[in-house]
Amino acid sequence: MAEQTQAKKYSKPLPHLDEENRPWWEALQRHELYIQKCAECGDVRYYPRALCTNCMSSQVQWIKCSGRGKVYTFTTTYQNQAPGFRESIPYIMAYVELEEGVKMLTNLVDCQPEQAKIGMPVEVVYEDVTPAVTLAKFRPAR
Amino acid sequence: MSLTRKTAVAGVFEHPTRFAPDKSLFQIMAESVRGALDDAGLTIKDVNGLCTTGIGMSGMGIVGFCDYLNLTPNFVDSTSIGGSSFVAHTAHAAAAIHAGLCDVCVVVYGSTAASSRFAIGTGGERGGAGDPCDQYEIPxxxxxxxxxxxxxxxxxxxxxxxxxxxxxxxxxxxxxxxxxxxxxxxxxxxxxxxxxxxxxxxxxxxxxxxIISDGGGALVITSAQRARDLKKKPVYILxxxxxxxxxxxxxxxxxxxxxxxxxxxxxxxxxxxxxxxxxxxxxxxxxxxxxxxxxxxxxxxxxxxxxxxxxxxxxxxxxxxxxxxxxxxxxxxxxxxxxxxxxxxxxxxxxxxxxxxxxxxxxxxxxxxxxxxxxxxxxxxxxxxxx
The missing domain is CATH 3.40.47.10 (Thiolase/Chalcone synthase)
Structure with missing residues (x-):
């Protein structure tokens, strides 16, 4: 039993949650993906931050994403000594361009390395890795 | 204000080591400084500017290296923007010399990456994992x-x-x-x-x-005028x-x-x-x-x-x-x-x-x-x- 618990322990690095980014991570816990749009100038941005990089306004609008996008680029990693990842190789890291117009770094899952292609339509899947953290990953669109 | 041909690289030294478990980081750096000064025909007493980075985690490793060499320079720059840092330092040193902030500036680098078995490219954690932007990547x-x-x-x-x-x-x-x-x-x-x-x-x-190796190197930067009187042919910064x-x-x-x-x-x-x-x-x-x-x-x-x-x-x-x-x-x-x-x-x-x-x-x-x-x-x- 102890061994099973040990095997299940999540060992990859976890993000640090703070008061600036908490709403974004809490939305992921609810299995919802958001990006931000400036309420004053309309510039969209990812990752979330407290003010607009275009006009420096603090007026934030949260835009709920469709969860659909396309692979902008990717790599299949065969060597990574970091705990959690060395047990997971090969894994696919990708930038996905969301329908809403921003690119986010993520993993492609349910996808063989030879299946991954730039331009491939993908859809979000939510991976609850700890009680506090859910990650947005992507799989080939069904 | 153009900097063209106002300053020059007057001395250079690449440390020959590729694997140095017998040397400390500061030793490699100091040997590199000595080599570059010898190349220029200058001594440590001529140095009143220093640029370096990549030492330890405190962000103020340059002060520690000045301690090691017992230096109290009039100009220091520890711009830390990765592997390009020392190229930027060279330009910063040139600007500082041209502005009169110092006369002879040494740019120095050293690392024991290989002998300390540091997996530079595949260790999984790039530097600064605590920065806000890293939170969306490290998972x-x-x-x-x-x-x-x-x-x-x-x-x-x-x-x-x-x-x-x-x-x-x-x-x-x-x-x-x-x-x-x-x-x-x-x-x-x-x-x-x-x-x-x-x-x-x-x-x-x-x-x-x-590849991954140990190593170090140093440059001596000074005014074009002074460089013309030194041992080696000046390499002007355009x-x-x-x-x-x-x-x-x-x-x-x-x-x-x-x-x-x-x-x-x-x-x-x-x-x-x-x-x-x-x-x-x-x-x-x-x-x-x-x-x-x-x-x-x-x-x-x-x-x-x-x-x-x-x-x-x-x-x-x-x-x-x-x-x-x-x-x-x-x-x-x-x-x-x-x-x-x-x-x-x-x-x-x-x-x-x-x-x-x-x-x-x-x-x-x-x-x-x-x-x-x-x-x-x-x-x-x-x-x-x-x-």
């Missing part, structure tokens, strides 16, 4: 090589660039290393060898990646540029890199054109780094890098020689090799490179990349001349 297994690999993948997709073309960069660099007695890997390789080496992060093979690139709030064109801006600034400030460049030292953390940098510096159009690097053009005796020391791909890569780019360019301009000497070398370009092209990175460009 997905980013590596340095992976971030560059994604640039290669996109370049291949958009322009049909091939693994063979990237491999040619590694092959040419190894040829140059075979003529550098200090280089870590000197046995010639072929395109087939590169393609047969294992994939580290697709589409990059092991031999598309820089122009410089630096900048950064990042994810641009999720809206970046990833094939446009820092070199586009830093290169344009350096050419404008130096008052020279691309056709004037006789050789270049291009940071080669990975083969794709070289290809993307050459395109972004404007030596060929975007998308044409694959053809540009082919056919032996980059060889020491080719149309556009680069990385004649054997580069990070074969000679040495202790983590941040920007200083070695300046050292080799200066030696080429002084005609000291023996069998790998570029003929009639009058103007050289140096470009350092720091960080990872696929995420946050910096670029620093320098244009140097012996005239």
């Amino acid at each position: 997905f297994g980013p590596t340095t090589v992976g971030a560059y690999a994604m640039i290669a993948q996109r370049h291949m997709h958009d322009y049909g660039t091939t693994a063979e073309q990237l491999a040619e960069i590694a092959v040419t660099t190894r040829l140059h290393a075979s003529m550098n007695p200090a280089a870590k890997y000197r046995d010639p390789i072929t395109v087939e060898d590169v393609l047969a080496s294992r994939i580290i992060s697709s589409p990059l093979h092991l031999l598309d990646c820089c 122009g410089a540029g630096e900048t950064v690139r990042h994810a641009a709030r999720g809206q970046r064109d990833f094939l446009e890199i820092a070199a586009a801006q830093s290169g344009r600034l350096a050419f404008e400030r130096a008052g020279v054109a691309h056709k004037d460049i006789d050789m270049a030292m291009i940071y080669d953390s990975f083969t794709i780094t070289v290809l993307a940098t050459l395109e972004n510096l404007g030596f060929c159009k975007r998308g044409e890098g694959g053809a540009f690097v082919s056919g032996g053009r980059l060889r020491f005796d080719g149309e556009f020689p680069i990385n004649t020391d054997g580069g990070g791909l074969s000679s040495n890569h202790p983590g941040m090799r920007g200083i070695f780019l300046v050292i080799e360019a200066a030696k080429q301009l002084r005609g000291e490179c023996g069998p790998r000497q570029v003929k009639d070398c009058k103007i050289a370009l140096v470009h350092g990349t720091g960080g990872a092209l696929g995420t946050r990175h910096s670029g620093a460009t320098l244009i140097l001349s012996n005239q």
Whole structure:
């Protein structure tokens, strides 16, 4: 039993949650993906931050994403000594361009390395890795 | 206010070590400082400016190194933007000297990456994992090589660039290393060898990646006037540029890199054109780094890098020689090799490179990349001349 618990322990690095980014991570816990749009100038941005990089306004609008996008680029990693990842190789890291117009770094899952292609339509899947953290990953669109 | 030919590189030294478990980091650095001062014909008593970075985690390692050398300089700069830092330091030192902040400035670097078994590109955690931007990346297994690999993948997709073309960069660099007695890997390789080496992060093979070594180096920068009275022929600083690139709030064109801006600034400030460049030292953390940098510096159009690097053009005796020391791909890569780019360019301009000497070398370009092209990175460009 102890061994099973040990095997299940999540060992990859976890993000640090703070008061600036908490709403974004809490939305992921609810299995919802958001990006931000400036309420004053309309510039969209990812990752979330407290003010607009275009006009420096603090007026934030949260835009709920469709969860659909396309692979902008990717790599299949065969060597990574970091705990959690060395047990997971090969894994696919990708930038996905969301329908809403921003690119986010993520993993492609349910996808063989030879299946991954730039331009491939993908859809979000939510991976609850700890009680506090859910990650947005992507799989080939069904 | 133009800096052109107001300052010069008066002394250089590349530490011959590639593996030094018997030396401390500060010892490698101090031996490098001594070597560069000897080369210039100056002593430690002449030094009143110091630039370095990459020491420890406190962010103020430069003070510790001043302690080690018992230095109290009038000018210090510890700009820390990755492997390009020392290229930027050279420009900062030139500006400081021109502004009267110091007279003789040493730029120094050292690292014991190999003997401390530091997995530079595949350790999984790039520096600064506590920064806000890192929180959206560390859960997905980013590596340095992976971030560059994604640039290669996109370049291949958009322009049909091939693994063979990237491999040619590694092959040419190894040829140059075979003529550098200090280089870590000197046995010639072929395109087939590169393609047969294992994939580290697709589409990059092991031999598309820089090596890991220990090492160190130093430069002495002073006014052009003073340099003319010193031991070696001055290597004048004509122009410089630096900048950064990042994810641009999720809206970046990833094939446009820092070199586009830093290169344009350096050419404008130096008052020279691309056709004037006789050789270049291009940071080669990975083969794709070289290809993307050459395109972004404007030596060929975007998308044409694959053809540009082919056919032996980059060889020491080719149309556009680069990385004649054997580069990070074969000679040495202790983590941040920007200083070695300046050292080799200066030696080429002084005609000291023996069998790998570029003929009639009058103007050289140096470009350092720091960080990872696929995420946050910096670029620093320098244009140097012996005239």
